[in-house]
Amino acid sequence: MEIKAKVRKLVRKYKTRNPFEMINGMNAILVLCPLKGVRGFYQYFQRNNIIYIDEALSDTDKAFVLAHEIGHMLLHKKSNAIFMDTRTQFKTTRYELEADKFAMELLISDEFLEENSYYTVEQISRMTGYPQKLIELRLNN
Secondary structure, three states, X not given: OOHHHHHHHHHHHHOOOOHHHHHHOOOXXXXXXXXXXXXXXXXXXXXXXXXXXXXXXXXXXHHHHHHHHXXXXXXXXXXXXXXXXXXXXXXXXXXXXXXXXXXHHHHOOHHHHHHOOOOOHHHHHHHHOOOHHHHHHHHOO
């Protein structure tokens, strides 16, 4: 299923775009903890979906990281990106890009973009708190 369609279905089901509200209804465990050099990661362990997020991040960054990791949970459930990054030559760039697209599709609605279509990417970036690179990714979806 296409990312946009998956997000639309989730938003309809949970009646929110807030990943913190959404995660409560999902079969997932959210762990806020101190992480060194990593903003967050997703782990599928013994049939449990576990998402770890660095507790030191800003609220905006926590929301993005959670949405990104939900993307991994729904798009790449059994892919162990940490293992692939550290133990194999497999490139995980595609998985990360898909999770970024998923996160931005979830966090920024089409309606928001339509209402603010006269603003530049830089201005939308400042309004939302997300980097320009991610805003451009969302606009190109």
